[in-house]
Every structure is written in structure tokens, then in C-alpha cells.
Ligand SMILES: Nc1nc2c(ncn2[C@@H]2O[C@H](COP(=O)(O)OP(=O)(O)OP(=O)(O)O)[C@@H](O)[C@H]2O)c(=O)[nH]1
């Protein structure tokens with residue numbers, strides 16, 4: 103079992119100056135660890151999604167744009183296996199792009215967000231997928247998330263538009279809301295489950311598909327209370 107700090111408050115600088123979480127001050131036990139990166143335009147809700155997952159709270163009020171990169175850890179239980187998710191929250195602003203590029207290649211999964219009430223953030227998804235293609239590992243798990251699904255009257259991107267784009271690029275898709283919590287745990291749990299399956303699957307076992315898993319488990323707007 104490994105250990106790590108329960109939150110991402112501390113960094114040590116190693117690995118050519120790249121910020122690394124400090125493992126010496128570890129407190130929480132885990133069986134396997136995975137790096138997940140949150141990416142997408144500024145304001146789509148990356149930090150709020152992470153805070154909702156980590157603390158179960160919603161950051162309403164004034165928007166504080168992330169500077170550079172930050173991370174938080176959360177250990178989740180996948181059928182008895184403790185999976186530590188080290189979640190990197192990147193800045194969506196263009197001026198920080200070169201900072202975040204350096205982190206792509208270590209990521210096991212990328213949660214790529216747009217805002218269903220912001221057309222430009224959706225239109226930019228193709229450019230983000232181009233960046234992923236350039237900088238991330240070939241087998242990285244990609245999940246496209248249409249966030250702010252609670253904003254029904256301001257919505258400009260339909261669920262079908264997100265689905266179509268995800269199908270075109272063969273990536274998993276669902277709509278989320280950091281405000282209500284809809285599908286937030288599922289997005290991270292699907293990644294944890296994928297990692298566990300990759301590590302423990304025997305050659306004869308059927309392959310785990312993140313896309314099938316989220317399609318089976320996801321809620322749609324107005325479906326259920328969350
Ligand atoms: N209604 C609603 N508002 C949200 C949701 N998620 C985020 N917001 C709001 O959107 C704004 C931006 O959220 P952030 O999480 O800070 O955005 P970000 O993607 O981290 O932005 P950068 O750090 O600049 O890249 C904030 O005012 C949030 O309150 C959501 O699911 N629903």
C-alpha cells in the first residue's frame with residue numbers, strides 16, 4: 103500500500119523543476135494511484151468540479167480563475183481496492199498553456215470540460231483534443247464533460263451536440279453540474295475503475311470500457327435528484 107497526504111497543499115520541486123506532490127508527509131493508505139487532469143477553457147468549472155468531488159461543496163459567488171496548476175488528492179474505494187486519484191486542476195487561460203503542457207504526459211486520464219451555456223468553450227473542444235493528441239500518452243482515458251447542466255435557461259449546447267462530438271472522437275461523454283453534483287462522482291469513479299481494471303484484468307477477462315460504464319451509470323438533466 104502507498105501513502106499520501108489527504109490534500110494537495112504541499113509541493114516539492116523535483117523532476118526538472120516540475121511541481122511534484124510531496125510524498126514524505128503522507129497519511130492516507132492506497133493500493134494504486136492515478137493522475138487525472140482537468141482541462142478546458144477558463145470559466146467552464148474545472149475548479150468547481152474538483153471542489154465538488156473532493157469536499158462535496160459548490161463554490162458560488164465571484165469567480166477566482168486558477169493561476170498555473172494545482173492539485174488535490176482523493177482516495178476512492180473501487181470494489182475493495184483503494185485508488186488514489188491525484189487530480190491536477192489546470193488554468194484554462196491561454197497564458198498558462200505552456201505550463202500545463204508539461205503535465206499531460208503523466209496523466210492516466212483527462213477530464214475535458216466545456217460549459218453548456220458557453221458556445222465558444224464547446225467550439226474550442228476540437229483544439230483541446232488536438233493538444234491532447236500532441237502532448238498526452240496514446241492510451242490516456244479521455245472524458246468529455248458538458249458542465250453547468252443545471253443552467254437550463256442559459257443552455258446553448260444541446261446534449262446531442264456533446265454526444266455527437268464525443269462519438270466522433272471516440273471518447274466517453276456526459277453532462278455534469280458542479281452546482282448540483284450531477285455525475286461528478288461518476289466522472290472520477292469511472293477513471294478510478296478504469297485504472298483498477300487495467301491493473302488487475304486477466305487476459306481472458308472482457309475489456310473494461312469507460313464509455314459503456316458511464317453510459318450505463320450517468321444521469322441526465324431532470325432525471326433524478328442528486
Ligand atoms: N451554475 C453553475 N455554475 C458553475 C458550475 N461550475 C462552475 N460554475 C461557476 O462558473 C465559474 C467558473 O468556475 P471555475 O471552476 O472557477 O472555472 P475554471 O474552469 O476552474 O476556470 P479557470 O481556473 O480560469 O480555468 C464560477 O463562478 C462558478 O461558480 C456549475 O456546474 N453550474
Ligand SMILES: [Mg+2]
Pocket residue numbers: 148149150166167168191192193194
Ligand atoms: Mg480553475
